[in-house]
Amino acid sequence: MKVSTHNHWDPLEEIVVGIADHARVPTVDRSTMSMSYTNHPMDLIKPLEGEYPEWLINEANEDLQGLSDVLTKAGVKVHRPIPIDHSVEFSTPEWKTTGWYTWCPRDLLLPMDNLVIETPSACRARQYETRAYRNVMFEAIEDGVEWIAAPKPILPDEGYQFEDIDGKPSLLNLEPIFDAPNCVRLGKDILFQISNTGNHWGLKWLQNVLEHRGYRIHPAEHIYSYGHFDSTIVPLRPGLVLLNSSRVTAENCPKVFEKWDKIWFDDCIAQGSKIPGGVAPCSPYIGMNILSVDHNTVCVDDTQEPLMRELDKHGITSVPIRFRHAMTLSGGLHCATLDLRRKGELEDYT
Numbered sequence: 001m002k003v004s005t006h007n008h009w010d011p012l013e014e015i016v017v018g019i020a021d022h023a024r025v026p027t028v029d030r031s032t033m034s035m036s037y038t039n040h041p042m043d044l045i046k047p048l049e050g051e052y053p054e055w056l057i058n059e060a061n062e063d064l065q066g067l068s069d070v071l072t073k074a075g076v077k078v079h080r081p082i083p084i085d086h087s088v089e090f091s092t093p094e095w096k097t098t099g100w101y102t103w104c105p106r107d108l109l110l111p112m113d114n115l116v117i118e119t120p121s122a123c124r125a126r127q128y129e130t131r132a133y134r135n136v137m138f139e140a141i142e143d144g145v146e147w148i149a150a151p152k153p154i155l156p157d158e159g160y161q162f163e164d165i166d167g168k169p170s171l172l173n174l175e176p177i178f179d180a181p182n183c184v185r186l187g188k189d190i191l192f193q194i195s196n197t198g199n200h201w202g203l204k205w206l207q208n209v210l211e212h213r214g215y216r217i218h219p220a221e222h223i224y225s226y227g228h229f230d231s232t233i234v235p236l237r238p239g240l241v242l243l244n245s246s247r248v249t250a251e252n253c254p255k256v257f258e259k260w261d262k263i264w265f266d267d268c269i270a271q272g273s274k275i276p277g278g279v280a281p282c283s284p285y286i287g288m289n290i291l292s293v294d295h296n297t298v299c300v301d302d303t304q305e306p307l308m309r310e311l312d313k314h315g316i317t318s319v320p321i322r323f324r325h326a327m328t329l330s331g332g333l334h335c336a337t338l339d340l341r342r343k344g345e346l347e348d349y350t
Contacts, residue, residue: 001139003340005111007185009237010344011294014077016105016136017068018336020060021083023101023329024051025275026125031097034160034170034196035123036281036330038226048275049098051087052328056274060103060325064336067299067321074293079340081105081132090128094156100125102132104331105338106230109133110180113346116140117209118149122159122177122197127152136340150205153177169225171196178202181228181335186235187347188214189256193229194221214346223252230334231285236263236316237295238349244285256350263314267306274328281330289332293319299333301326 001014025048026032037045051057068078086099100123108130110117116137118130130137141147153159159174171177182198183206184191190210192203200219207217224232224247233254234242241257245264253262268287273280287307291299300308302320311318326332 001136001143001145001340002114003111003116003140003145004113005185005339005342006113006187006344006346007342008235008339009292009295010342012071012074012076012292012339012342014079014339014341015071016079016081016133016338016340017064017071018103018105018331019064019081019083020052020057020101020103020329022051022086022099023057023060023103024086024098025049026086026100026123027089027097029095029097029124030157030160031122031124031155033162035227037279038162038165038170038196040279044279048279056325056328060329063321063323063325067323067333067336070299070319070321071293076293079136082135084132092154094154095124097124099129101329102129103329104335105133106181106331106335107179107228109338110183111338111340112185112210114144115146115148117180117206118147119180120150120153120175120177120202121179122153122155122171124155148209150178150202151176165225167222167225169194169196169199171199173199173201176201176205178206179228181230184220184229184233184235186256187349189216189218189348189350191218191220191229191233191254191256193224194219195225195227195229197227218254218256220254223247223254227282228335231283231288231332234288234290236292236298236311236314238347240314242288242311244288246285263310265307265310267310269303269306271303271324271327274325280327282327284327286326286330286332289326289334291333291337301332
């Protein structure tokens with residue numbers, strides 16, 4: 001297996017598509033609240049702990065299989081994770097928790113040029129989630145891919161704050177923390193989002209690892225402090241970027257896009273959450289979480305008709321994909337996949 005992916009738009013050749021088996025609301029602690037439920041009281045979320053209903057998991061797996069079939073027909077080689085039981089409790093000297101799910105392979109693995117980085121998640125429940133990708137790991141290492149892991153975080157209670165979250169991250173800067181979708185890959189330039197899932201220590205660690213390899217890592221702060229960047233900044237091809245206009249403005253837009261054409265958009269259709277009480281671990285903007293197949297083709301949640309119409313104006317063909325539980329499971333089409341190989345070379349787009 002060759003791992004080679006420099007951006008989010010080159011022609012897709014090989015990918016991981018997640019699974020919903022054993023998906024659950026994990027042990028509700030400060031890390032869970034920080035990542036997914038920052039604006040909700042813990043006593044509202046605590047009763048939701050446990051596995052999702054069987055019907056929801058079955059529907060989610062049906063949709064993932066549908067996505068896999070579309071990609072396979074397009075000539076993309078598709079890998080699937082190894083099912084693991086996320087109900088099993090594990091612990092460190094500081095805390096104990098259950099797992100979460102294997103819905104989002106995007107979150108914990110950052111593929112580059114013959115390199116994969118396991119990222120240090122802010123969520124305790126995700127510390128052993130990458131076990132599900134050991135099949136991919138062994139095949140990649142066998143074929144010469146460098147596979148490294150960031151320092152395993154301690155994640156103490158004092159690493160999170162909820163007293164001042166108005167535009168500020170709940171994650172504090174105690175140790176290196178980031179998820180892979182805190183990073184937007186633009187060839188030799190990488191945006192690094194400071195948020196509830198990535199901090200300045202994480203930025204520093206990634207700079208130390210990648211800058212001597214020829215990459216430029218740019219901090220992106222005060223844009224969107226919750227979660228990941230892939231429903232906020234979506235590069236479609238060189239010179240064209242989709243921006244969530246409810247979060248990105250002309251003033252805070254990263255300078256790497258200064259010469260790019262910009263699609264300002266925020267008209268997403270809310271699916272609603274299937275969690276009891278309607279609590280959702282993400283916003284309707286998960287509808288902007290799309291997967292590029294090539295420079296002119298993207299997979300889009302089939303409910304997002306306004307987005308598909310807008311993309312069409314810019315010569316982007318949308319492939320509608322049924323994806324019923326993106327809000328409930330906090331992951332759209334980009335989250336639920338991990339591109340391992342795209343046809344293209346490392347380029348400088350500045």
